[in-house]
Amino acid sequence: MKFIPSQDLGAAAFVFQISKQEVEWLLGVLRFYPQLGSGYHRITQGAAEEIKAEQQLLEEAMAQRRREHKSKLEKFLAAPGRFRLEGPNQFRFTLTPEQMEWLLQVLDDVRVGCWVKLGRPELEPAPPKKLTAEQARALSALELSGFFQMVLLGACDGPEPG
Amino acid sequence: MRPFSRLAQKPGRCYISGMSQTAAPIAPPKTEKTEKTEPRELRDRGYVVICWNDPVNLMVYVTHVFQVVFGWPKARAERHMMQVHQAGKSLLARETFEKAEHYVHQLQGYGLHATMEREE
Numbered sequence A: 001m002k003f004i005p006s007q008d009l010g011a012a013a014f015v016f017q018i019s020k021q022e023v024e025w026l027l028g029v030l031r032f033y034p035q036l037g038s039g040y041h042r043i044t045q046g047a048a049e050e051i052k053a054e055q056q057l058l059e060e061a062m063a064q065r066r067r068e069h070k071s072k073l074e075k076f077l078a079a080p081g082r083f084r085l086e087g088p089n090q091f092r093f094t095l096t097p098e099q100m101e102w103l104l105q106v107l108d109d110v111r112v113g114c115w116v117k118l119g120r121p122e123l124e125p126a127p128p129k130k131l132t133a134e135q136a137r138a139l140s141a142l143e144l145s146g147f148f149q150m151v152l153l154g155a156c157d158g159p160e161p162g
Numbered sequence B: 001m002r003p004f005s006r007l008a009q010k011p012g013r014c015y016i017s018g019m020s021q022t023a024a025p026i027a028p029p030k031t032e033k034t035e036k037t038e039p040r041e042l043r044d045r046g047y048v049v050i051c052w053n054d055p056v057n058l059m060v061y062v063t064h065v066f067q068v069v070f071g072w073p074k075a076r077a078e079r080h081m082m083q084v085h086q087a088g089k090s091l092l093a094r095e096t097f098e099k100a101e102h103y104v105h106q107l108q109g110y111g112l113h114a115t116m117e118r119e120e
Helices: A020-030 A055-078 A097-117 A133-156 B038-044 B061-071 B076-088 B097-110
Strands: A003-004 A014-019 A083-087 A088-094 B047-052 B089-095 B114-118
Touching: A003 A133, A014 A020, A014 A133, A020 A055, A020 A088, A020 A097, A020 A133, A020 B114, A055 A097, A055 B114, A088 A097, A097 A133, A133 B061, B047 B076, B047 B097, B061 B076, B061 B089, B061 B097, B076 B089, B089 B097, B097 B114
Parallel strands: none
Antiparallel strands: A003 A014, A014 A088, A083 A088, B047 B089, B047 B114
């Protein structure tokens, strides 16, 4: 998958070329969403009571955000021609800057959620070697979500879209 | 934080050191400076927003999030990201209760380990 700088689009947009295999990986990773539960979030590490009282508000806000992202994701993937065939084994798809931001958050939820599921291991120099089938799937999703995050961020750093 | 994914190191892939220059910062709620609200404003001052290190969020992603949430230029965002990475945490903002809470919600929405604390 790679970013294709485009001068043709009137509206700001990011265009990506992606192989059939990468489409399958991306869809596979996105099926993991959401991974994080509201209990993951902590408003404070301190003892200030007035801050602790806001913990529930944070959890509700994160749950609401996930519902909204899930809805956006379903609409995004259901859009006809989302991945447009460009050539043998090659597709193109487009993201608006707004879609880019929530997709980054969705991918990060999968990445961090899988890391939590794996027991929050140190990932460098190497992740755990003995894995169950479920852990292996989580590790694959963690790595693939990071891969797609890097490609999206590379586009953010590239030429201005539009 | 991880520098980058091993998959992203494959030759021929495209990547990155960078960040969005296009996203507008997410505006925190405004606190009106009227006589009526000033006492609350004064009482609330002294909350800090801290981002803590973790081994899973990519460094380039953390920099991007700081740019988007705070509207910082890339150099400042990278400076705080490196502080998180090397020192284990970085103090990102010193704000009123409401604004600090807003920032924590935004940062946690992006999956970062961020908290607000009362400044001693």
